[in-house]
Amino acid sequence: MNLNANENANQESGKTMTTSVQPSSLSSVASANPQRTESQRAQGTGLETRGIHAWFGKNHVLSDINLDFTAGSVTALIGPSGCGKSTFIRTINRMHEFIPGAAMAGEVLLDGKDVYAPGVDVTKIRLQIGMVFQKPNPFPSMTIGENVLSGLKLAQLKVDNKDDLLEECLIRAGLWTEVKDRLDTHGGALSGGQQQRLCIARALAVRPQVLLMDEPCSALDPGSTLRIEDTIRELSDTMTIVIVTHNMQQAARVSDYTAFFLSEGGPGHMIEVARTSEIFSQPKDQRTENYVTGRFG
Amino acid sequence: MTHSTAVPTKPWAKKPIDYLRNLSFFLVAILSAYVVVAITPMKGKLGYAFTFFVAYAFITSLFALVSLGIPAAKDAFIKSFVALGAVMTVIPIVSILGTVLKNGLPGIHLGLFTHDMSMATPTDPIENGGLLHAITGTLTLVLLALIMSVPLGILTALYLTEIRGKFSGPIRFLVQAMSGVPSIVAGLFILSAVLYPIAKNYSGLMGALALTILMIPTVARTSEEVLLLIPNDLREAGTALGGTQWRTVAMIVLPAARSGLITAMILGVARIAGETAPILLLTGGGDKVNPNAFSGPLGSLPYYIWKSFNAGSPEAITRAWAGLLVLVLIILILFTLARTLSSRNVARR
CATH class of the missing domain: 1.10.3720.10 (MetI-like)
Structure with missing residues (x-):
């Protein structure tokens, strides 16, 4: 009971803090992203975060993240371990709340609507915001084909032609030619890179508008990593992608925008966000330059 | 393209001589069990089993000591205790199964599976009634x-x-x-x-x-x-x-x-x-x-x-x-x- 009370208190304090800082940060975000036009916003493909804070118990791990994700772009989140990148993307599709003791503050706006608003159907949110995890995790009791279509069954969605969807998702994930003759075998026999692409195909089958990727290549060899990066580039034509990575070259290769996170002993916060080319060539902040040039972290 | 002359072998595998040696250790242990039971007051199955175990542990450890040194001897000694534990666990189960089979088989006949005991009492001949x-x-x-x-x-x-x-x-x-x-x-x-x-x-x-x-x-x-x-x-x-x-x-x-x-x-x-x-x-x-x-x-x-x-x-x-x-x-x-x-x-x- 005590712990709960503390969490509530934290949440309350976080909320009040957010409201006090929100107006200024809103304007700063708007000016930091001049590329984003009103027409894109009107298309209803927008993902924005407003003053995101996160706690685990009393531990404040993430502070005041304001970030707009341009539709049809890839945004890379870089920064040292423990700076809250993974926690941040887990707040976006509401996976953060599964960790005992977790609390948060702020708003995640998908098409202008807060995903944390009361009455929101969490499962619908997760259908719109897909996720690929660090470790490949195909479902062991299902075949390759069943794995790809598992999201439809989980969410009880109907689709007219399952075979077409299966083929389309596997092609977009760059796995079709390798598995088309063994869709009825189990996914466990695939290599790590193939399993990860299977997980991407699985995430695509429910047609999300946003795809979150939490270090999707950290367990893979360089060849598989390049295949997945190709996949990410192709997918970015049709969806918004947010990728957490520790690999600076990867961020430079796949992303349009890069956000640099840092914790500096306290809660993690965002140092700066800009076009990837700017972050790597002329960052505004000295700490960003130190990090991307390998001088620390 | 050069042809390799290498053939796959398993240098770590046991050779016939090793199996022969193990068998002889086994026989020697059994023999010594008989001798010990004959010349000492120890009697019965327990006596045989005990002396056989001690003799086998002793012989294998001694051989390991002579051929490979003290660590190997310790290894062989512990190994025989581990084997003893495994065997002692299985003995009661095997013994139960054996006793049940020995005593149960005479009572088994086809009628057991087609009749019940409504027309027979337990003291009737076994052919009457069933299970x-x-x-x-x-x-x-x-x-x-x-x-x-x-x-x-x-x-x-x-x-x-x-x-x-x-x-x-x-x-x-x-x-x-x-x-x-x-x-x-x-x-x-x-x-x-x-x-x-x-x-x-x-x-x-x-x-x-x-x-x-x-x-x-x-x-x-x-x-x-x-x-x-x-x-x-x-x-x-x-x-x-x-x-x-x-x-x-x-x-x-x-x-x-x-x-x-x-x-x-x-x-x-x-x-x-x-x-x-x-x-x-x-x-x-x-x-x-x-x-x-x-x-x-x-x-x-x-x-x-x-x-x-x-x-x-x-x-x-x-x-x-x-x-x-x-x-x-x-x-x-x-x-x-x-x-x-x-x-x-x-x-x-």
């Missing part, structure tokens, strides 16, 4: 208990592992305490809480209720352990794909744990199939095949065995041993079935 009522009764009891306890047990395990509600702690504690409940207590509880005030008659259902009480903790605890082994990644992946918790558990967690859950069921069945005390109190133990598990006395193998031993005549005791043999065989068949079912599922992955 049909007891076999069907035991299977009925097990089936009823299975139907009641498996859903309850698995739901309990799901509450403990998936929902992790406020009462997880107390429920886990109670389930563990429940697995220590003596079977006679379960029997008396059903007798006083259900049979006397409500049902007022012996029936298979009463026995199955008591067996369910005994079976639930086994199923629940084993299922809980199995479900805890399912990686959390899978649950997260299911949720991230837009599945509700229930859909994720039903479509991903339970199928992934399927073989383990089957094992949990079988362990539960093994726990109750030979249970006697509640059966004596609650089923009434009829001598006639009773197709209705919900009313009237229902025979069962443990009851039949108990009743036949009590009758005391040589024929009755042979009947009891035959019943024991059939009971052991039924449990063995169930076990083998479960093992093959669960291993097939594992192999399919």
Whole structure:
């Protein structure tokens, strides 16, 4: 009971803090992203975060993240371990709340609507915001084909032609030619890179508008990593992608925008966000330059 | 392209000479066991077994000491103790099976499986009557208990592992305490809480209720352990794909744990199939095949065995041993079935 009370208190304090800082940060975000036009916003493909804070118990791990994700772009989140990148993307599709003791503050706006608003159907949110995890995790009791279509069954969605969807998702994930003759075998026999692409195909089958990727290549060899990066580039034509990575070259290769996170002993916060080319060539902040040039972290 | 002349060998494999040496050690140990028993006051099977073990441990350790040195000698010495432990564990099981087979086989005849004891008494010649009522009764009891306890047990395990509600702690504690409940207590509880005030008659259902009480903790605890082994990644992946918790558990967690859950069921069945005390109190133990598990006395193998031993005549005791043999065989068949079912599922992955 005590712990709960503390969490509530934290949440309350976080909320009040957010409201006090929100107006200024809103304007700063708007000016930091001049590329984003009103027409894109009107298309209803927008993902924005407003003053995101996160706690685990009393531990404040993430502070005041304001970030707009341009539709049809890839945004890379870089920064040292423990700076809250993974926690941040887990707040976006509401996976953060599964960790005992977790609390948060702020708003995640998908098409202008807060995903944390009361009455929101969490499962619908997760259908719109897909996720690929660090470790490949195909479902062991299902075949390759069943794995790809598992999201439809989980969410009880109907689709007219399952075979077409299966083929389309596997092609977009760059796995079709390798598995088309063994869709009825189990996914466990695939290599790590193939399993990860299977997980991407699985995430695509429910047609999300946003795809979150939490270090999707950290367990893979360089060849598989390049295949997945190709996949990410192709997918970015049709969806918004947010990728957490520790690999600076990867961020430079796949992303349009890069956000640099840092914790500096306290809660993690965002140092700066800009076009990837700017972050790597002329960052505004000295700490960003130190990090991307390998001088620390 | 050069041709390699290398052939695959296994330099670490044992050679014929090694097998021969081991065999000779074995024979020497047996021989010395005979000699020691002959010249010392030690007598009987225990004497032979003890001296054989000591002699074998001594000889192998000595050989290792001479050929490879002190560490190898220690290794050989410990190895013989490990082997002794394994053998001593198996001895009672093998001995039980052997005794049951030896005493039970004379009582086995085809009529056992086609007749019941309604037209015979335990002291009749063995050819009269049979076990049909007891076999069907035991299977009925097990089936009823299975139907009641498996859903309850698995739901309990799901509450403990998936929902992790406020009462997880107390429920886990109670389930563990429940697995220590003596079977006679379960029997008396059903007798006083259900049979006397409500049902007022012996029936298979009463026995199955008591067996369910005994079976639930086994199923629940084993299922809980199995479900805890399912990686959390899978649950997260299911949720991230837009599945509700229930859909994720039903479509991903339970199928992934399927073989383990089957094992949990079988362990539960093994726990109750030979249970006697509640059966004596609650089923009434009829001598006639009773197709209705919900009313009237229902025979069962443990009851039949108990009743036949009590009758005391040589024929009755042979009947009891035959019943024991059939009971052991039924449990063995169930076990083998479960093992093959669960291993097939594992192999399919």
